[in-house]
Amino acid sequence: MVSSALSRLLPPSSARGTSPAEGRLRSARGSMSGDLWERRRLLEERVRAFPDFPSPGVLFRDITPLLKDPIAFRTVIDILEHRVRTHYPQIDFIAGLDSRGFLFGPVLAQRLGIGCVLIRKKGKLPGPTESVSYTLEYGQAELEIQSDALEPGEKVILVDDLLATGGTMCAACELMKKLKADILECVVVIELKSLKGAEKLKPFPVYSLLQYD
Numbered sequence: 001m002v003s004s005a006l007s008r009l010l011p012p013s014s015a016r017g018t019s020p021a022e023g024r025l026r027s028a029r030g031s032m033s034g035d036l037w038e039r040r041r042l043l044e045e046r047v048r049a050f051p052d053f054p055s056p057g058v059l060f061r062d063i064t065p066l067l068k069d070p071i072a073f074r075t076v077i078d079i080l081e082h083r084v085r086t087h088y089p090q091i092d093f094i095a096g097l098d099s100r101g102f103l104f105g106p107v108l109a110q111r112l113g114i115g116c117v118l119i120r121k122k123g124k125l126p127g128p129t130e131s132v133s134y135t136l137e138y139g140q141a142e143l144e145i146q147s148d149a150l151e152p153g154e155k156v157i158l159v160d161d162l163l164a165t166g167g168t169m170c171a172a173c174e175l176m177k178k179l180k181a182d183i184l185e186c187v188v189v190i191e192l193k194s195l196k197g198a199e200k201l202k203p204f205p206v207y208s209l210l211q212y213d
């Protein structure tokens with residue numbers, strides 16, 4: 001019963017008609033040690049670019065096709081899980097950034113068998129909070145974390161969907177510093193290289209799965 005209910009929720013791609021890209025992604029994923037470059041190339045096919053959104057001059061990288069494709073989404077989490085397990089086995093928590101970081105951070109934390117703490121936009125978290133204002137590619141905002149979210153010295157990896165100017169991730173790092181947490185790495189699915197966010201984040205290391213100019 002359960003399995004038939006599940007199969008209605010998530011029919012095999014063969015039942016929906018497998019696109020050539022999906023077939024390649026599926027088989028690239030089939031061998032988990034398979035070529036990372038090939039898997040990256042196939043994931044790139046699941047990111048759309050929209051010029052002049054949300055404001056003129058911004059080329060918006062849209063991850064909704066990637067989220068819509070369960071194989072692609074799972075491939076992202078597989079790669080990030082492998083990255084953390086091999087480089088940072090000492091990790092205590094994932095910190096997910098509001099809001100698109102919440103699409104990946106908690107799923108990754110669950111895979112790793114660890115907890116996830118939330119870094120939220122201003123006014124969303126109850127109780128005492130720390131806050132930092134920042135500027136991003138197309139605006140200004142303020143991020144907050146609950147003051148008791150982490151203990152000093154706890155080892156954290158920050159997760160967001162995308163690094164552009166680095167303003168958002170920098171603000172998240174500032175929050176980690178306020179709580180005296182130990183930042184192991186800043187992880188994003190997409191990095192917009194030309195905006196040099198990784199330079200702004202130094203000395204904290206950045207790992208990105210897909211890079212664009």
Ligand SMILES: O=P(O)(O)OC[C@H]1O[C@H](OP(=O)(O)OP(=O)(O)O)[C@H](O)[C@@H]1O
Pocket residue numbers: 097098099100101135136137138141160161162163164165166167168169197
């Ligand atoms: O490197 P930056 O220039 O700071 O830009 C990157 C940030 O911009 C987007 O978030 P946005 O504030 O648009 O909010 P959302 O995640 O709620 O869509 C994205 O999800 C990153 O958090």
Ligand SMILES: Nc1ncnc2[nH]cnc12
Pocket residue numbers: 058059060061062136137138162164192
């Ligand atoms: N170019 C971009 N595309 C998608 N999300 C973004 N966040 C900041 N810049 C962005």
